[in-house]
Amino acid sequence: MGPDLAHVADASASDDPLCEPTPLPAEDALPGWRAAAADYYRAMETVGNALMRSIARGLGLPETIFDAYFEHGISTLRLIRYPLRDANAGVDTSGPEFSVVHKGETRSIIGREHADSGFVTLLAQDGVEGLQAKNLADEWIDVPPANGTLAVNFGQLLERWTGGRVRATRHRVIAPKTARFSIPFFYEPRVDAEIASLPLSGTESFEPFLYGDYLWEAATNFVEMSGIKHLRQPRKAKAS
Numbered sequence: 001m002g003p004d005l006a007h008v009a010d011a012s013a014s015d016d017p018l019c020e021p022t023p024l025p026a027e028d029a030l031p032g033w034r035a036a037a038a039d040y041y042r043a044m045e046t047v048g049n050a051l052m053r054s055i056a057r058g059l060g061l062p063e064t065i066f067d068a069y070f071e072h073g074i075s076t077l078r079l080i081r082y083p084l085r086d087a088n089a090g091v092d093t094s095g096p097e098f099s100v101v102h103k104g105e106t107r108s109i110i111g112r113e114h115a116d117s118g119f120v121t122l123l124a125q126d127g128v129e130g131l132q133a134k135n136l137a138d139e140w141i142d143v144p145p146a147n148g149t150l151a152v153n154f155g156q157l158l159e160r161w162t163g164g165r166v167r168a169t170r171h172r173v174i175a176p177k178t179a180r181f182s183i184p185f186f187y188e189p190r191v192d193a194e195i196a197s198l199p200l201s202g203t204e205s206f207e208p209f210l211y212g213d214y215l216w217e218a219a220t221n222f223v224e225m226s227g228i229k230h231l232r233q234p235r236k237a238k239a240s
């Protein structure tokens, strides 16, 4: 779900597939659902905004340095359900690419190792464990859900923007014993934000890029978006 869910008045027609309207269930099919989802989206924008400013302060930069990039941002709210897999479904998930031994038990990997594409991700978990993150020693650590908390993943955009000063959080999900639900909110800048090097000492500068161009390239590398890369061309002309 995109910003049109929560900022109905701002939504305008766009030829950019990254800004296409969110398909939503009919109001009478789920009364009140849209309003609740929109409230949640706006609340996560507020949290993302506070975190974005504290990251700026933590980097020794003015706290408002990122503000303008996030006005009319294209943050994404996703509702995920991991159904309980049927062990007898005839799918072999025994290889090391598909399963892992965790505390002596074999668990299949239901969310492959990756880092999110955006700036930061605010992740609500439903009380069922399974999320793991990689630490700097390349070890997997459990990120158990705790009431009233959000897990925060740093995204690849933040890593690139900060010249690698902040590392994107690599994470994955291993199968729990019951179905699992999670609600990630990917906090993202505006589609036409021009991302350029920050004044951070000791980091390499990079060629500026448009967030939308970067996001399309990154998102269409994920398996659920494969095969559609050709549907959007970069909007920024290459300098050469």
Ligand SMILES: O=C(O)CCC(=O)C(=O)O
Pocket (backbone or CB within 6 Å): 078, 080, 111, 116, 123, 125, 131, 171, 173, 181, 182, 184
């Ligand atoms: O379900 C989770 O806890 C993680 C989901 C996730 O990593 C993602 O959607 O990018």
Ligand SMILES: [Fe+2]
Pocket (backbone or CB within 6 Å): 114, 115, 116, 171
């Ligand atoms: Fe993720």
